[in-house]
Amino acid sequence: MKKVLFLAVAFSASFAMAQDLPSNPEPGKCYVRCTTPDVYVNESSTITTNPSYKILKTVPATFKTITERVLVREEEKVLTVVPAKWGTETVTYVSKGGGNSLQVIPASFSPSTQTLEIKPAYAQWELGVAAPDCESGNPDDCRYWCYKGYPAQFETVSTQVLANAASTTSSPLGSKDGSYTKSVLISPASVVEKIIPAEYREITKTVLDKDAYTVEELIPAKTTTISKEVLKEKGGLTTWKEVECALVEYQALPINWESGSATLTAEARNLIDNRLLPVLAQNPGVKVELASHTDSQGGAASNQDLSERRAKAVADYLITKGVNSSLLVANGYGETKLLNRCKDGVSCTAREHAANRRTQFRLINN
Numbered sequence: 217m218k219k220v221l222f223l224a225v226a227f228s229a230s231f232a233m234a235q236d237l238p239s240n241p242e243p244g245k246c247y248v249r250c251t252t253p254d255v256y257v258n259e260s261s262t263i264t265t266n267p268s269y270k271i272l273k274t275v276p277a278t279f280k281t282i283t284e285r286v287l288v289r290e291e292e293k294v295l296t297v298v299p300a301k302w303g304t305e306t307v308t309y310v311s312k313g314g315g316n317s318l319q320v321i322p323a324s325f326s327p328s329t330q331t332l333e334i335k336p337a338y339a340q341w342e343l344g345v346a347a348p349d350c351e352s353g354n355p356d357d358c359r360y361w362c363y364k365g366y367p368a369q370f371e372t373v374s375t376q377v378l379a380n381a382a383s384t385t386s387s388p389l390g391s392k393d394g395s396y397t398k399s400v401l402i403s404p405a406s407v408v409e410k411i412i413p414a415e416y417r418e419i420t421k422t423v424l425d426k427d428a429y430t431v432e433e434l435i436p437a438k439t440t441t442i443s444k445e446v447l448k449e450k451g452g453l454t455t456w457k458e459v460e461c462a463l464v465e466y467q468a469l470p471i472n473w474e475s476g477s478a479t480l481t482a483e484a485r486n487l488i489d490n491r492l493l494p495v496l497a498q499n500p501g502v503k504v505e506l507a508s509h510t511d512s513q514g515g516a517a518s519n520q521d522l523s524e525r526r527a528k529a530v531a532d533y534l535i536t537k538g539v540n541s542s543l544l545v546a547n548g549y550g551e552t553k554l555l556n557r558c559k560d561g562v563s564c565t566a567r568e569h570a571a572n573r574r575t576q577f578r579l580i581n582n
Contacts, residue, residue: 246464261332261441262440262441262442263330263375263439263440263442264438264439265375265376265438265440266376266437266438267376267377268434268436268437269323269381269382269435270323270432270433270434270435271382271432271433271435272382272384272430272431272432273320273431273433274319274320274429274431275428275429275430275431276428277315277316277317277389277425277426277427277428278426279312279315279422279423279424280422280423281421281422281423282421283419283420284418284419284420284421286307286396286416286417286418287398287414287415287416288396288397288398288399288416289398289399289414290399290400291411291414292401292404292411293405293410293412294410294411295404295405295407295409295410296405296407297405297408298407300402300403300404301401302400302401303399303400303402304397304398304399304400305397305399308394309393309394309395309421310392310421310423311392311393312392312421312422312423313423313424314388314389314390314391315388315424315427315428316386316427316428317386317388317389318385318387318428318429318430321382321383321384323378323379323381324379325376325377325378325379326377327374327376328374328377329372329373329375330375331371331372332371332373332442333369333370334371334442335368335369336368337365337368338365339364339365339366340363340364340542341363341364342362343362343581373440384430392422394421464578464580466576466577466578467576467578468574469487469506469530469577470487470574470575471488471526471530472484473573476522478522480530480533485533492504492530492534492577493534493537493539495577495579496539501543502543502579503543503544503545503579503580503581504544504545504580505545505547505577505580506545506546506547506575506576507527507548507549507575507578508523508526508527508530508547508548508549508575508576509523509549509550509551509553509554509573509575509576510522510551510573511551511558511569511570511572511573512558512559512560516551516560519550520548520550520551520552521548521550522548523549524546524547524548524550527546527547527548527575528548530575531546545580551572554572555571555572555574556568556571
């Protein structure tokens with residue numbers, strides 16, 4: 217839990233020099249350090265989680281059937297004296313032409329990652345505790361400021377990369393042969409000739425019309441967009457500002473939280489608008505602590521979580537109203553700071569428990 221130092225004119229001159237306090241302050245006045253907050257903007261970064269690639273589709277070969285007139289018996293001459301002599305011959309032909317069959321080997325991928333910086337490194341002033349060898353009777357004389365740095369934050373996103381592109385393998389389709397027999401003249405007739413006309417026959421055969429081929433289809437890449445914080449303007453310490461002394465003490469922010477809930481109602485948001493936002497507007501650059509407490513009813517761990525969520529809900533609402541997040545410190549104290557005797561094991565009335573359920577704010581130096 218962060219400790220806060222509130223400064224008034226009672227501090228010694230030497231401490232004022234060490235802490236750069238206001239010079240010649242008026243008695244009874246209170247001062248807080250005004251800071252110029254770091255200004256961040258959200259930027260979107262688009263990364264490819266799956267690259268574009270091609271799918272290959274095969275279109276099979278097409279064939280057509282044709283009819284062909286072939287000679288099956290040649291013209292002959294018949295002789296009256298010596299008849300002709302004939303023999304037979306087998307003729308082969310391609311009854312079905314060959315081609316190719318294609319098979320697709322799909323594209324393959326391998327896993328990968330991509331790391332993005334989602335929040336840059338930053339540093340801020342923080343008030344240290346008093347030195348153990350402090351010679352002053354007042355421990356506040358020996359407290360010091362430290363400029364503390366915090367590392368950047370990263371997020372790793374799973375992606376895929378193309379390992380092997382899609383391809384095809386080719387398998388031949390065998391051709392088919394056919395045959396037919398025809399008569400051939402061995403020796404023609406002699407002496408008296410008689411013409412016997414030739415004979416023909418029609419055959420059908422399947423021939424390749426268009427061979428198999430592939431068609432490419434492009435699958436587009438897949439992307440994802442990640443939002444990251446980027447420092448636009450670097451802030452820092454500025455000057456001391458006089459504020460109402462009452463504002464450096466806890467002030468009530470009487471929000472009527474629903475039981476077990478950390479959700480702001482319309483009435484609660486209106487209360488913040490009218491009670492807290494004007495204080496921040498009158499004190500630009502000053503940090504504010506938002507403190508939330510619970511009663512002792514229920515478990516200590518659940519009460520601590522509930523108080524933290526309620527303090528954060530107020531801070532988140534202020535951010536939506538334009539308050540810089542670096543000026544907000546949301547703290548939940550659970551049941552650790554009871555205002556009365558109503559701790560665990562003590563019987564109390566509902567009114568007594570209600571006094572411990574509270575949300576407060578105060579201006580701080582940090």
